[in-house]
Amino acid sequence: MSGMDPGGEAMVGPGGREGANVKPGGDPGAGARPLVVVVTGSECTGKTTLARTLAARYDTAVAAEYSRDYALARGGPLTEADVDPIARGTVRAADAAIAEALRRGRPLAVLDTDLASTLVYAWHYYGGAPAWVQKEARARRGDLYLLCHPDVPWVADPVRDRPHLREQLHALFHQRLVALGARVAHVHGGWTDREARATAAVDALLAARAHP
Secondary structure, eight states: OBSOOOOOOOOOOGGGOOSOSSOOOSOOOTTOOOEEEEEEESSSSSHHHHHHHHHHHTTOOEEOOHHHHHHHHHOSOOOGGGHHHHHHHHHHHHHHHHHHHHHTTOSEEEEESOHHHHHHHHHHHHSOBOHHHHHHHHHTOOSEEEEEOSOSOOOOOTTOOOGGGHHHHHHHHHHHHHHHTOOEEEEOSSHHHHHHHHHHHHHHHHHHHHOO
16 A cells, blocks of 8 residues: 555556546536435444435435445455455446446436545555555545434444544544545434435535536
8 A cells, every 4th residue: 555645636547447437527418427426424324324215215326335245245354455455346336336327317326435435444444545546536536425424323233343433533534525625415413314414415416417
């Protein structure tokens, strides 16, 4: 890993390959790729539930949280060497969801976390991240980030290990999104309030595209 956290450069993916077949970013036009809504935040903040709820509400594709599935399959402590495969899997999952939404003619795709999350945890645990991940996180920046606050009960499971650092990690997520120049909507309160806040933010995003 590199200890450098560079600014926004044009993205070239791992091995010199362009990182996405259908990439987020850029100005939408008629027939453009779907808007990308990313549900993000620290552990146990209802991200997966919210991502699935939004995908159902807008009848669109959702990318599952690859890092969680990877950690469960790994069955043991993760190391710095796992950051690269987690990032690659996260990219594949996002590309598949965006392509599916495009195929179905949907105006948006939902991602249950993205490379911003990979960066937060890589820097938190290991003090750095691969240079290609840092570049691609910026190049693939979503159109809207729904930042879930840690104001819901903690529920332990095999891949969660930071109940005492929820606020600290939440701050790191916010800092990362600000550094990426992301559009952020804060999702907090009870479950009904969280869904309402998220839906209002998505509706505003769709309206902005329809009436630029």
